[in-house]
Amino acid sequence: SRTRAFAAVDLGASSGRVMVGRVGPGTLELSEAHRFANRPVALPEGLRWDVLGLYAGVLDGLRAAGGAAGGRLASVGIDSWAVDYGLLDADGALLGNPVHYRDARTEGVAERVWARVPATELYAATGIQYVPFNTLYQLEAERGTARFAASRQLLLIPDLLAYWLTGERGTELTNASTTQLIDPRTREWAHSVAGRAGIDLGLFAPLRQPGDPAGKLLPDVLARTGLPGPVPMTAVASHDTASAVAAVPATERNFAYICTGTWSLAGLELEAPVLTEESRRANFTNELGVDGTVRYLRNIMGLWLLQESLRAWGNPELEPLLREAATVRTGSGPGPVVDASGPAFLAPGRMPERIAEACRAAGLPAPRTRAETVRCVLDSLALAHRRAIGEARRLAGREVDVVHMVGGGVRNALLCQLTADACGLPVVAGPAEAAALGNVLVQARAAGLRADRRRMRELLAGTQPLASYEPSGDGRAWARAAARISA
Numbered sequence: 001s002r003t004r005a006f007a008a009v010d011l012g013a014s015s016g017r018v019m020v021g022r023v024g025p026g027t028l029e030l031s032e033a034h035r036f037a038n039r040p041v042a043l044p045e046g047l048r049w050d051v052l053g054l055y056a057g058v059l060d061g062l063r064a065a066g067g068a069a070g071g072r073l074a075s076v077g078i079d080s081w082a083v084d085y086g087l088l089d090a091d092g093a094l095l096g097n098p099v100h101y102r103d104a105r106t107e108g109v110a111e112r113v114w115a116r117v118p119a120t121e122l123y124a125a126t127g128i129q130y131v132p133f134n135t136l137y138q139l140e141a142e143r144g145t146a147r148f149a150a151s152r153q154l155l156l157i158p159d160l161l162a163y164w165l166t167g168e169r170g171t172e173l174t175n176a177s178t179t180q181l182i183d184p185r186t187r188e189w190a191h192s193v194a195g196r197a198g199i200d201l202g203l204f205a206p207l208r209q210p211g212d213p214a215g216k217l218l219p220d221v222l223a224r225t226g227l228p229g230p231v232p233m234t235a236v237a238s239h240d241t242a243s244a245v246a247a248v249p250a251t252e253r254n255f256a257y258i259c260t261g262t263w264s265l266a267g268l269e270l271e272a273p274v275l276t277e278e279s280r281r282a283n284f285t286n287e288l289g290v291d292g293t294v295r296y297l298r299n300i301m302g303l304w305l306l307q308e309s310l311r312a313w314g315n316p317e318l319e320p321l322l323r324e325a326a327t328v329r330t331g332s333g334p335g336p337v338v339d340a341s342g343p344a345f346l347a348p349g350r351m352p353e354r355i356a357e358a359c360r361a362a363g364l365p366a367p368r369t370r371a372e373t374v375r376c377v378l379d380s381l382a383l384a385h386r387r388a389i390g391e392a393r394r395l396a397g398r399e400v401d402v403v404h405m406v407g408g409g410v411r412n413a414l415l416c417q418l419t420a421d422a423c424g425l426p427v428v429a430g431p432a433e434a435a436a437l438g439n440v441l442v443q444a445r446a447a448g449l450r451a452d453r454r455r456m457r458e459l460l461a462g463t464q465p466l467a468s469y470e471p472s473g474d475g476r477a478w479a480r481a482a483a484r485i486s487a
């Protein structure tokens with residue numbers, strides 16, 4: 001039988017990629033057709049996504065993907081970061097620029113929602129952790145604006161781009177779970193919560209499952225991209241983290257995962273949500289995954305802390321800094337660390353100063369050099385990884401024998417080694433392009449590839465380059481640092 005080519009559009013907070021995945025029996029190859037910057041814009045009205053720039057990048061990418069695939073694309077799928085959306089007016093036109101989840105408009109807004117639906121009930125019904133930017137809180141912040149008054153439909157970012165490509169509207173389920181308006185037990189809208197929170201679920205287009213057909217590219221899109229039609233679109237696991245988790249190359253039964261990029265998303269794949277009050281207090285989320293799974297995880301600030309530090313320093317080269325950071329003396333465990341799990345570092349700006357201030361506030365020596373700051377960030381992330389995996393394991397009552405790291409952060413060998421040291425567990429690192437691979441595999445399955453999750457993971461483990469890290473150093477020093485942060 002034959003190998004087919006699929007285009008995966010994967011949009012991250014700092015760049016977008018269009019990848020071509022070739023899938024056949026025992027074959028899985030990924031290559032990059034096009035990469036473009038994603039540059040949010042700070043307007044007087046607030047921080048906005050340049051969604052038209054992203055759409056232009058997608059069109060350029062589809063043209064390049066068609067070329068790379070020799071003209072024939074079996075289908076196209078899109079994944080991106082979660083929670084954000086575009087609003088359409090009664091004519092189906094986009095109302096303004098989608099608001100960035102790091103925009104300050106959600107500050108202090110959650111309390112207004114909790115006055116109507118107590119946070120405990122919200123968690124019991126949706127299983128979604130508190131982060132200020134869940135779509136539910138963004139909609140509360142939007143209430144009363146002229147734009148919201150004119151809106152007739154809400155489309156999450158991947159669904160919005162798919163609508164422009166196909167003319168068809170839907171709401172893909174894995175990403176929909178991040179709105180905090182889905183019940184993870186029924187995997188349907190949480191009508192009662194939405195009603196009490198004052199949200200009209202009629203704003204949302206009908207739910208789609210990962211793997212569902214999602215229309216075909218419009219004639220005008222075919223003309224602009226030079227693709228011979230018809231080209232179908234497939235609803236993939238459109239939340240990038242859901243696609244990445246689907247592509248964790250685990251062949252072991254008891255594995256934890258960390259998706260590392262702008263964020264670190266650390267946790268477990270479960271068959272059922274954990275909706276206990278203890279889980280809520282620990283701020284774990286139950287986002288939905290492929291094939292009826294639950295992504296039980298915690299959001300950790302991730303390489304955002306490093307990206308923002310580099311930006312503050314005028315973007316020096318990273319490699320020499322990482323080499324120097326690896327030689328910073330910290331004893332047998334971490335050096336000074338900050339809490340990378342809370343919202344303290346969510347907003348952009350002044351990152352090295354904020355990190356130093358947080359160290360001082362915790363009574364720790366603040367980093368003095370760039371290399372020390374980088375080391376502080378990586379130690380802090382490794383420690384947050386340890387805490388998230390340890391707590392997920394306890395709250396879900398599961399064993400963990402190995403940690404799989406996927407996403408762009410696996411290129412950072414120091415982060416992988418420190419994570420192995422902090423967790424006291426072996427780390428298997430790779431693939432870096434997990435989200436795109438998960439995107440491709442869900443499309444391939446919709447096109448007839450017979451692979452359950454175990455088979456998909458075996459295919460990944462057998463075809464993608466992976467690196468291993470064994471734990472070193474003194475686990476007790478990491479345990480002490482973890483206890484200090486929890487206190």
Ligand code: LFR
Nearest residue numbers: 080081082083240241263265
């Ligand atoms: C990672 C991610 C996280 C989500 C954050 C904001 O790219 O999708 O899973 O919490 O971005 O949407």
